[in-house]
Amino acid sequence: MAWQVAPGAYGILALIVVVSSLGLTIMPRIRERNLLRPFRVVREHAYAPVITCGFVHADFGHLFFNSLTMFFFGPTLERTIGTTRFIALYFIGLVISSLGTVWKHKNNPEYASLGASGAILCVLFAYIVYYPLDKIYLYFALGIPAVLFAFGYLAYTWWASKNARGRVNHDAHLDGALTGLIFVGVTDFNAWRHAFQVVGDALN
DSSP states (O other): OGGGGOHHHHHHHHHHHHHHHHHHTTOHHHHHHTOBOHHHHHHHOOOTHHHHGGGOOSSHHHHHHHHHHHHHHHHHHHHHHOHHHHHHHHHHHHHHHHHHHHHHHTTOTTOOBOOSHHHHHHHHHHHHHHOTTSEEEETTTEEEEHHHHHHHHHHHHHHHHHHOOSSOOHHHHHHHHHHHHHHHHHHOHHHHHHHHHHHHHHHO
16 A cells, blocks of 8 residues: 555554644644743743644644645655655754744744645755656646745745745745755755756756
């Protein structure tokens, strides 16, 4: 079966869905206890939510889109790079996106963040290096090459992290995406060479 050759992606996905669903239904304390509160991380040394915040979500819509992204891109990437590297990628992306949030909001006692978006964007952008011409479908209808999606998303998220207001943690999204690109560069630079070659050939 397919899950047997991608145990990391499917295992992480199952954990996210189960823990988040419990936190959104019968055990709301799970969500509250695992919120990433940068003020507490720095002043009370409450480090666990740096990781555990990635397994709780704000609502079922938030959970759905993160789970869907992981389902479509995580298993293929894991089969490409191996389970050990995939799990390392996921948790490095989660930690770095969380620490970036902690750094930016460390003096704000009211700020809290949650969700797997930073780690899942780390997975997605690593996938894009390996499969730059694959189609990514926006709103399930508009398919664009992954490399174009990457440029557009990075530009938007950089802008949003500087200017946008609201509930979305754009800083974590940007940190996660960049971590995925850097991880591939450090662990498999030939994948970057191949991506440039594939994209160059497509443009010629």
